[in-house]
Amino acid sequence: MTTPASHAADSLRSIDLPDTDKALRDDVNRVGSLVGEILAEQEGAAFLAEVERIRVAAIRRRQSKVGTEAMQAELSGIAVAHATALVRAFSTYFQAVNVAERVHRIRRRREYEMDDGAPQPGGLRDAIGKLRASGTREDELRACLARLRIEPVFTAHPTEAVRRALLEKETEVVRALVADIDRGRTPVERRADLERMRMALTAAWQTAEFALDKPSVADELENVDFYLTDVLYRVVPVFYEVLGDALGTASAGFEPPTLLRFGNWVGGDMDGNPNVGAETIAATLATQRRQVLALYRREVYQLGRLLSHSLSRVGCSADLLARTDVYRTLLPTAAARLRARHADMPYRQFLKLVRARLGETERGREGGYADAAEFVGDIRIVLASLAENRGVHAGWFAARRLLRRAETFGFHLATLDLRQDSAIHDAALAALLDDAQWATRNVDERVVRLEAVLADPGSVAACDDEAARRTLAVFGTVAQLRPRYGEQAFGPYIISMSRSAADALAVLVLARIAGCVDAAGQVPLDVAPLFETVADLDAAEAVVAALFADDVYRAHLAARGNAQVVMLGYSDSAKDGGLVASRWALQQTQIALTRLASASGVRIIFFHGRGGSASRGGGKAERAVIAAPRGSVNGVLRLTEQGEVIHRKYGIRALALRNLEQMTGAVLRATLRPRPPEPREAQWRAIAAAIAAESRKTYRGLVHDNPDFTEYFRHATPIDVIERLRIGSRPTRRGGSGGVENLRAIPWVFAWSQNRSTMTGWYGVGSGLAHGIEAYGREAMSEMTRDWPFFAQLVDDVEMVLAKSDLAIFERYSRLAGDLHEFFFADISSEFERTRNAILDLKAEGELLAHDLRLRQSIRLRNPYVDPISLIQVDLLSRWRATERRDDELLHALIATVNGIAAGIQNTG
Numbered sequence: 001m002t003t004p005a006s007h008a009a010d011s012l013r014s015i016d017l018p019d020t021d022k023a024l025r026d027d028v029n030r031v032g033s034l035v036g037e038i039l040a041e042q043e044g045a046a047f048l049a050e051v052e053r054i055r056v057a058a059i060r061r062r063q064s065k066v067g068t069e070a071m072q073a074e075l076s077g078i079a080v081a082h083a084t085a086l087v088r089a090f091s092t093y094f095q096a097v098n099v100a101e102r103v104h105r106i107r108r109r110r111e112y113e114m115d116d117g118a119p120q121p122g123g124l125r126d127a128i129g130k131l132r133a134s135g136t137r138e139d140e141l142r143a144c145l146a147r148l149r150i151e152p153v154f155t156a157h158p159t160e161a162v163r164r165a166l167l168e169k170e171t172e173v174v175r176a177l178v179a180d181i182d183r184g185r186t187p188v189e190r191r192a193d194l195e196r197m198r199m200a201l202t203a204a205w206q207t208a209e210f211a212l213d214k215p216s217v218a219d220e221l222e223n224v225d226f227y228l229t230d231v232l233y234r235v236v237p238v239f240y241e242v243l244g245d246a247l248g249t250a251s252a253g254f255e256p257p258t259l260l261r262f263g264n265w266v267g268g269d270m271d272g273n274p275n276v277g278a279e280t281i282a283a284t285l286a287t288q289r290r291q292v293l294a295l296y297r298r299e300v301y302q303l304g305r306l307l308s309h310s311l312s313r314v315g316c317s318a319d320l321l322a323r324t325d326v327y328r329t330l331l332p333t334a335a336a337r338l339r340a341r342h343a344d345m346p347y348r349q350f351l352k353l354v355r356a357r358l359g360e361t362e363r364g365r366e367g368g369y370a371d372a373a374e375f376v377g378d379i380r381i382v383l384a385s386l387a388e389n390r391g392v393h394a395g396w397f398a399a400r401r402l403l404r405r406a407e408t409f410g411f412h413l414a415t416l417d418l419r420q421d422s423a424i425h426d427a428a429l430a431a432l433l434d435d436a437q438w439a440t441r442n443v444d445e446r447v448v449r450l451e452a453v454l455a456d457p458g459s460v461a462a463c464d465d466e467a468a469r470r471t472l473a474v475f476g477t478v479a480q481l482r483p484r485y486g487e488q489a490f491g492p493y494i495i496s497m498s499r500s501a502a503d504a505l506a507v508l509v510l511a512r513i514a515g516c517v518d519a520a521g522q523v524p525l526d527v528a529p530l531f532e533t534v535a536d537l538d539a540a541e542a543v544v545a546a547l548f549a550d551d552v553y554r555a556h557l558a559a560r561g562n563a564q565v566v567m568l569g570y571s572d573s574a575k576d577g578g579l580v581a582s583r584w585a586l587q588q589t590q591i592a593l594t595r596l597a598s599a600s601g602v603r604i605i606f607f608h609g610r611g612g613s614a615s616r617g618g619g620k621a622e623r624a625v626i627a628a629p630r631g632s633v634n635g636v637l638r639l640t641e642q643g644e645v646i647h648r649k650y651g652i653r654a655l656a657l658r659n660l661e662q663m664t665g666a667v668l669r670a671t672l673r674p675r676p677p678e679p680r681e682a683q684w685r686a687i688a689a690a691i692a693a694e695s696r697k698t699y700r701g702l703v704h705d706n707p708d709f710t711e712y713f714r715h716a717t718p719i720d721v722i723e724r725l726r727i728g729s730r731p732t733r734r735g736g737s738g739g740v741e742n743l744r745a746i747p748w749v750f751a752w753s754q755n756r757s758t759m760t761g762w763y764g765v766g767s768g769l770a771h772g773i774e775a776y777g778r779e780a781m782s783e784m785t786r787d788w789p790f791f792a793q794l795v796d797d798v799e800m801v802l803a804k805s806d807l808a809i810f811e812r813y814s815r816l817a818g819d820l821h822e823f824f825f826a827d828i829s830s831e832f833e834r835t836r837n838a839i840l841d842l843k844a845e846g847e848l849l850a851h852d853l854r855l856r857q858s859i860r861l862r863n864p865y866v867d868p869i870s871l872i873q874v875d876l877l878s879r880w881r882a883t884e885r886r887d888d889e890l891l892h893a894l895i896a897t898v899n900g901i902a903a904g905i906q907n908t909g
Contacts, residue, residue: 021854024104027177028861031096031197038202039089051089058864068808068871075868076875083872084893090865091900092205097861098903099170103177106654110181122622123658124246127665134673138250144672146257147635150664152650153263153417153491153607154227155642156220165207167226167647172200174652209899217280221266221287227650228262228414229291235656236260236408237401242661258407260660263491263638264288264414270474271419271496272744278473281416285485288413293362295409296375299402300355307347307382307395316346317385323378327353331360331367347382347395354378361411364484371486372410379403410488417491418478419530422503424471425495429506431465432513446502450509451552457512475514482524490525492565492607498529499536501546501553508556522559528607532569534577534696537585540566541592548600557602565638566593567607571745578699578764579614583794584692590632598631606632608639611746614761614797621659622666626675627789633670637663643746644902675789684784687776688791695768702763702827703740710740712824715817717751718877719743720885721894754901755813756870759828761801766835769842778841785842799839803848803859804905807832809867812874816881866904873897 040048057071078086112120119125131141176193179185185193215223243256267284270276309316324346328335334356342348358375361368369375379402386396423439430438433449453460478490495503504527511523518524529547531540544566547553557564568589573582590606597604610621625633641649650656678684703709714720740748752759772781784791807829814825836848849856873894880890 021104021857023107023181023183024100027100027103028097030194031100031173031177031201032093034194034198034201035089035092035096038092038198038205042202042205043085043089047085047089051086054086054868055090055864058867061867062863068812068867071868072812072871072874075871078872078875080876080889080893083876084896087869087872087893087896087900088205088209090869091209091896091903092201093865094862094900094903095170095173095201095204097858099173099177101858102648102652102655103174103181105658106178106652107181109654109658122662122665124243124661124665127668128246131669131672132250136672140672141247141668142251142254144635144668145259148257148259148664148667148671149261149636149638150259150660150667151261151263151415151636151638152641152663153265153638154224154414154646155265155269155640156217156224166204166209167651169200169204169207171651173197176200178654209896217267217275218283218287221264221284224264224266224646225288225291225413227646227656228264228409229295231650231653231656232262233292233295233405233409235653235660237404238657239660239664240404242657243664258404259664260408261488262409262414263417265417265419265640268416268418268491270424271421277470278477281418281474281477282481284416285412285481285489288416289411289485290362292409292411292413293358296402296406297355297358297362299405300351300358303382303395303398303402304348304351304355306398307351307386307391308345309347309389309391309394311344311346314391315389317381317388319381320346320350320385323381324350324353327357331356347385350378350382369411372406372412375411376403376406379406410486412485412489415488415491417494418474418525419494419496420471420474421496422498422506424467425503425506425510428465428468428471428510431463431468432460434461434463443500443502446500447505447550450502450505451550453509454505454512454552457509460513471510472514475511475516478511478525479514479516487524492526492528492567494528494530494567494607496530496532497536498531498543499539500543501550504529504547505550505553508553518559520559522556526560526563526565527556528565528567530567530569530609531589532572532576532609534573534581534585537568537573537589540589541596544593544604545596545600548596548602561603562601563603563605564597565605565607567609569609571609571611571749574760575740575743575745575748577696578703579695579761579798580765580768580794581692581696581699583790584688587629587688587790591629594629594632594634603634604632605634605636605638608637610639611642611645611749614801619793619797619800620662622662623789623793625663625666625670627793628670630674630677633667633674635667635671637667678788680783681788683780684788684791687772687780687784690775691768691772693768694771695764697764698767698831699764702824708820709824712817712820713740713751715820716814716824717755718813718873718894718898719747719751720881721877721891721898722747722750722754724891725895725898750902753905754873754898755810756806756866756901756905757810757813757828757832758801758805758905762798762805762835763828763831765798766831766833766838769838770834773838773841782842782844795839795842798835799843799848800852800855802832802836802839803856805832806863806867806870809870812871813877816874816878862904866901869897869900869904873901 036048039051054071054075057074061068061071075083109120112118112123119129128141173196176196179193180190239260240256244251247254247256264284267276267280327350331353334353338349338352354375357367357369359368360366361375379399382399383396383403386392386394386399426439430436433453435441438446482490493507495507498504507525507527508523511517511525516523516525529540529543531537531543544564547564548557568586570582570586573585576582577585593604593606608624610624621637621639625637648655649659749760769781785795786792810828811825814821814828817824840846840848843850845851849859876890876894876897880887880894883890885891
């Protein structure tokens with residue numbers, strides 16, 4: 001029987017791939033064949049034949065470069081249940097391809113590790129080797145490592161509409177493929193692997209793609225914690241072992257410091273989410289503490305089983321014996337349970353008491369650890385004793401892994417950031433200060449009043465206002481829980497829509513009113529303004545300079561180590577001004593604030609609010625680090641990870657390790673050996689500014705200035721379906737009307753990726769590039785594309801987005817807008833061609849992605865399966881809207897198409 005997999009393999013062979021990718025072809029064929037068998041079993045042979053006929057028609061349509069009319073006619077009007085089954089069939093195939101590609105990344109990494117030649121590009125061995133080759137001394141390298149900080153921050157932003165139950169089944173397929181990654185399994189073992197995959201894929205087919213109820217904050221936390229506890233907890237010690245290997249004998253005796261940290265927004269991101277507040281903050285911290293303590297207890301138990309060393313055979317340290325005696329007194333119940341036959345096993349006895357103490361910590365009872373540092377101290381006692389008593393090869397390695405985890409995750413697992421919109425703070429202050437006009441008063445007036453309150457917070461009387469009560473409750477919770485959970489439990493307090501120094505001072509005022517101060521009378525939180533729109537980014541230097549000039553705020557900064565966190569918003573700035581204007585404003589803001597920090601004696605820590613798609617700052621983080629302005633990285637990378645990006649980067653342990661290596665290597669290189677000064681860069685910046693201005697004018701002319709655009713957007717995209725998805729706990733908009741301005745950036749990008757235009761990633765770019773070529777010449781522009789990392793990354797990101805776009809499919813969506821179609825489609829398609837032609841011209845290429853065979857392969861492999869889902873979505877949208885959006889069966893089918901397209905194109909929001 002012909003299956004989708006056999007044709008997939010043919011499709012792969014039609015692309016000129018390296019010989020090393022043969023294993024990928026085999027895996028796609030293997031898993032894809034299973035999909036075909038499952039479809040035939042579950043839905044019948046006729047159904048599988050129909051799937052294949054549609055797929056072949058999609059391929060022929062692309063090969064002949066004809067329109068979509070014939071396919072649209074065939075896929076229109078089919079029964080809703082049948083349409084859903086077809087969509088799910090194609091989506092299941094995407095799962096097979098996605099898994100095979102991820103496993104192949106692991107295979108490529110293994111091939112590098114097995115080869116004694118050149119290290120894998122981007123890894124730690126590669127980065128440290130390049131640094132040493134450039135003349136970096138060992139003392140420089142060690143000093144940089146001592147202050148390095150890599151901190152991915154996980155958010156609940158929903159751009160992947162896949163349930164955890166399905167992700168877990170995907171993990172089973174991954175495990176089966178990895179087991180035979182080097183083709184060393186026996187025939188019997190391979191048959192067992194095949195049955196494991198068949199079981200997982202069949203169970204996935206019988207599982208609904210989406211939950212009936214909207215997820216709670218607790219549900220979102222469960223999803224994020226999966227990556228923290230099941231993946232990163234395992235990976236962290238391995239990362240340090242890889243780092244140690246990369247440092248090699250030249251750093252013998254040097255212990256790499258703890259440089260990895262992890263952050264979390266779930267439970268603390270209040271911006272526009274009425275479901276998050278003081279209660280979720282407390283619940284999140286308690287849940288994370290409980291989970292990490294349970295992990296430690298299990299690992300301490302396993303370590304105790306391993307360390308069965310007997311005093312009759314080997315000694316142990318006096319410190320360990322003394323600490324055991326202390327714990328016998330501190331934990332008499334646990335001590336009474338120690339077995340007499342283990343009396344000569346000092347490590348086992350000690351670790352049983354350590355485990356009991358962790359249990360008391362979890363229960364919050366007397367005898368528990370005061371903080372994670374005490375627990376770390378106990379592990380160090382074990383390590384020291386092993387080192388002193390011939391135990392380096394008898395358990396030291398396992399104890400060292402536990403120490404790395406304890407130093408990284410503490411008793412909090414992940415730092416919880418807090419975020420709120422500045423308008424909410426203003427509403428609370430208006431009530432507390434009895435000033436209904438508070439939000440409209442000028443900045444100087446507000447600053448004077450806020451400083452007066454900071455000098456005498458008791459002057460503010462209590463009030464019954466709900467906004468004030470909820471806001472103060474958050475700070476009261478921080479004050480209450482900080483002593484229990486520790487300093488590292490709370491990350492920065494982020495102020496969305498920051499526009500003045502008053503916005504930062506407002507946080508200090510609200511915290512003081514709530515009694516959230518430390519022993520020295522200072523607010524124990526880093527206050528982080530978030531600059532989101534292009535205008536806000538342009539004004540960031542003035543806002544931060546005003547804060548640095550304020551004596552009250554400088555006292556707060558001094559108490560925080562003279563470090564200022566500044567968050568940069570990639571999403572809203574791109575929605576506001578388009579991709580080029582956003583990237584340029586972000587670049588300029590980092591340059592200006594780095595210069596300001598140097599002059600002010602304050603260390604700026606940039607926090608990058610990046611999303612999954614190129615228009616939201618997505619892409620390879622290591623390239624972005626290398627392309628960042630000189631001096632802006634300064635040993636720190638803090639960035640958001642969200643949606644499908646989390647699963648792609650952290651869903652498999654080997655890939656999570658690779659991602660952490662790439663980020664760390666890039667930060668090391670950017671900090672120790674930034675790009676040398678480039679004399680041409682002044683001219684390039686002038687050109688980039690002109691391109692950004694022209695691009696922004698074009699983008700805003702369509703998106704913000706055309707009064708009919710919002711109506712067109714709501715008809716030509718499935719935004720009305722996305723707004724009803726039950727994949728996130730917060731609303732899709734901040735409030736207000738149904739216009740673009742109030743829509744969150746994530747559903748905005750999600751909608752344009754669903755209709756296959758991916759317009760948010762390139763609209764306006766072509767006009768900007770064409771202006772640059774005309775005004776400055778093709779040679780100057782090509783030089784920028786080739787030699788300036790900032791501009792090269794921008795052009796490459798746009799090229800990738802263009803390659804994923806399909807204007808013929810998009811036209812079917814556009815026609816849903818009726819009379820508005822002709823004008824807007826002509827405008828958008830014209831800009832698409834302008835952008836495509838400009839990029840091909842600058843790169844001197846005949847087709848998009850000419851030098852990225854693997855990405856071309858990935859896109860070509862998926863398109864014949866995404867196209868039918870898109871055309872089915874167009875038909876279902878038309879039918880659903882004709883019922884005034886009341887038909888739930890049609891809505892559920894549409895949600896299945898959203899899931900399918902998201903899985904196929906991968907960069908959703």
